[in-house]
Amino acid sequence: MTETFTRKTPELARRHAGEKRFQWLGKAAITIAIGFLLVMVGTISWMGVGAFKQTQIALDVYLDPQEIDTAAPNKADYGAMVKKAQRSKFSDVKKHNDKRKLYKLLSSQAAFTLQHQVADNPELIGQTAKIWFIASDDVDMFIKGNTNVDDSGNAGKLDKKQLQWIAALKSTGDIRTRFNSSFFLSGDSREPELAGILSAFTGTVLTLAVCFALSFPVGILAAIYLEEFTPKNRWSDLIEVNINNLAAVPSIVFGLLGLSVFLNTFGLPRSSPLVGGMVLGLMTLPTIIIASRAALRAVPPSIRQAALGIGATQIQTVFHHVAPLAMPGMLTGAIIGMARALGETAPLLMIGMVAFIVDVPGSVLQPATALPVQIFLWADSPERAFLEKTSAAIIVLIVFLIFMNLIAIILRHKYRQRF
Amino acid sequence: MTLQTFNPEISTEPVIEIKQPVITVKDVNVFYGDKQALKNISLDIPKNKVTSLIGPSGCGKTTFLKCINRMNDLIDICRVEGEILVGGQDIYDPAVDVVALRAHIGMVFQKPNPFPKSIFENVAYGMRIHNLTNSKSELGDRVESALRGAAIWEEVRDRLDQPGTSLSGGQQQRLCIARAIAVEPKIILMDEPASALDPIATAKIEELMDELRKNYAIVIVTHSMQQAARVSQFTAFFHMGELVEHGKTDKIFTSPGDERTQNYITGRIG
16 A cells, blocks of 8 residues: 555656756756856956045145135145145156156146145145145056056056156055045046046936836826726726836837927926936836736735725725735835836936036936936946946946835835735 | 425415515616626515525625625626615615715625724724714724624734734634624625634624624525524525525425425525
């Protein structure tokens, strides 16, 4: 009798083999997927992590009281002072051409750095102060090991002489790498060593805020109305088909719509997060409606019957019982839609959010750009240093995405109810 | 339950006198699209009695039950003809507010369906939406009396703040009954209230029905003929959309007037 359960018949063996095979394939698929993900995240991290550090060069600057008017310290020629400090550091540099090369070791920001230092510490006037300046992108790349000395003795754009000066600075400890706070605190710049993410990041936050404020309430109300109130007939079928189609429309089409309607017809400000958010909101709307309807459909009808059975009106039934139960699903749909909007570039290009924006936008009406557009712009730039910035911006984008998903998980957990 | 053999001399017309019926059904026809689900149903539902609706699956008894509190309205393709008078008022009259109607006629469903809220909130919800109480303490008192009325107070008095869904199936069903009686209906409709419950929970519900009929008219759909025999004073037998026979329960079960009733209660059809 016991043999019945222990004997391996060929039929049984074949069925088990099939199961094993499937499991093996499943594992292989997951391994491949994780592998790709690791390669992508790994490469981006490897390339981008350097951008979070910044090379700085120290100079002893004599802050000549005759040059600086204490009443109006901003008017002095700080650029000249920085150059003077550089010349005195390397007093053997005489030729005009070499001087220019020497000056190129520092970022063009150097004069402003000095000006700010003086404004913050007026007591420095008349003294020789040791001040750290941001190095130029070429020096930065060389120090970080992104460019190497080639056969002719040059490294990237740096020639032999410049490399000698760098070596000299290194030996005296006047060159260092520090955490690059300006990457997070400044806007875009033509100079890679000065370019930061703040204007694009702020633009993205403002754009997404407009997008969410527009698409979440409209989407959820549309979904509730379509799912709970409209009679099922030919018209509701037509609407459903159209919403499903809209969800698959390429995003650039929404961008063109925004260009012709919001900018040209309504005359809303070009390049503004308001228009960007409206366009992305239109794009996100179908996604939210579809996900919300699915979430509403998943609420068991017994809950509706229970509420209606004790004399709740349709609207009380929906808002007291059905919608709260569907809320986690609706939020998930909204976050998926927002995550897609976060990564959109094409529609923003159409409405002019691709402009070179240095200033941090202060409101949704001011010109702005967005993170993915910033990535696109930097990836397009020829300087070697922008490669690093591009990857760093991608890291910021991914971290932002993770943060959004985290909020979604927390909200979902908070609103989850058993039924 | 003793059964007599079918006696063809008894009239097949369901003639019974019910004094002061709470529900009077006159020539009701129900259609789902083109399909007719109920054909010319006329019957009276008495006060303070349990009326059970029996019949094979798909015979229209649940459809009939749902006509009484207009839950059929939720089905787009459903159409009701005829008159159902509750307290003298035709409930299919356009002037009737279905929300007020459903507060007047409570319903308990086949599967226990408490709200995923606290036990207290489950019972209090109906009173809140109908503005039945003026103060918090009054609300608490009435929740208690509803829970007592559904014979569940002793089991839940210490955990009113716990979710209603955490109770056992039988307790959930009694909670649903408490929720229904909390809004003070006159009539309670029950759609196979014990079909998802074990025999002990079923016995409690049946006991409760006998208690509840002192204050309410109860209409119950059931698949169990034993249950119909145990709990109801009147029984209506439905078959293929027709009301075959309606009368006192003991008469229906002991001397049915129609061959189909006879066949059903002896287990030959259904």
